[in-house]
Amino acid sequence: MLKRLKQQQGIILAIIIALAAIVAAGYFSAVKKSEPKYRNKVEQMLFEEGDKSPKFVITLPEKKSPQELKRERERIASTLEPQEPKEKLSPQQRVLSNMPLLTKLKPIENVKPLRNIEPDTTLVEQQGSFMLPKTSELRKPWSEYGYKAKVLPNFYRVAVVFKNFGIDRVGAEAIMKGMPPEVSFSFSPYALDVANQIKTARTAGHETYMDLLLPSDDYLSADTGPLSMDITSSPEELVRRVKESISVNAPLGGMVVVGGAAGVDSMGHLEKVIGEVAQRGLLLLNASGEETIDLIKPSGLARNTADIVIDESFRPEDIRDKLAAAERFARNKGTVILVAEPKPVVVLEIRKWLNSFSPQLSYSEMIAQNITEPEKPFALVPLSNTVTE
16 A cells, blocks of 8 residues: 555656646747847847847848949949059159149130230330339229139138249249139249240239349348349339339239348338339239338338248148148138249149139029038139238
8 A cells, every 4th residue: 555655656746747847848938939039149149138128239231142242343443533553654654643743734724814915005104214014093003904803702712822933934834824813923033035924924814923032031142133122232223123123014913022031221221112112003912021021011002911931841741731721821811822932843732722622602502512511612812802002
């Protein structure tokens, strides 16, 4: 009897264990089925336990077929400008491609010449052997020989003037044709055949001026020549030099002061010189960096002072820094005047800079093109647009 009871207890225990195993298996199967299905380990790691919402969501790129990937590569390649493989260039070609050559300037098309290619006879007088500009009632050469550029209200004005111009006639002609007509030129009084060069520039739409040379800072090692404002000469001699410089039988709107020194000791001489410029209805731009010039204030003189001058370091990086500074000046003041030497590297950097300006668009045009504001709101203007009397 006791033996049979023990056997029945063993059977009951086995049944209980079997039932517990079945229940446990069913429970774990149900939990497993209720868990989300993960496509990979990364997706599983992004979910917390207990069926909580994901902390992060990663959208993996759609898998594309080899044919689709090929078409995508061809589409991207078609939008890129074709480039000549460098391995096909000879060493000489690689050197030339990096050289700042004025032949790289593309001529500006459909340029409108200025109104006066020849001098206005009512704005010229003969004085001895000199043919000199003069005023005629309220008409002055600086305004008559210039032109007014249109600038939209939301754009800053930029004036670019190349000084010491015309020494290299071939280079000067390339610059005249390759620069926008709003760029102005101030010719060296030592330039050959300067009258014809001035007329060529005006035919290409450029305003024309003449350098007024200050004496060199170090006259023992550098001489600015017989037409500079040498303070050892008399005021009358300096005035004669000014007259000789502007007696070119071609339209000139004014003079750009360049060169070296202008101390307080020379103010008496320079007052006579600048007074002559004012009397003849010419504008004056001080690009010398000498404050003495700005202290001389004859009545009726249209004038201004250059903000940025590029005439020392001609490394491309330094030139680009100066151009960036010009942009800051324009945004702060509304107008910036940049004066530069016509070195090829300077010319090419300025040309690229001007090309980066945003086109002038009206408000309605901006809306039509879905433009909220121009990236570089700078408008190129001739020098005469920046002076005040």
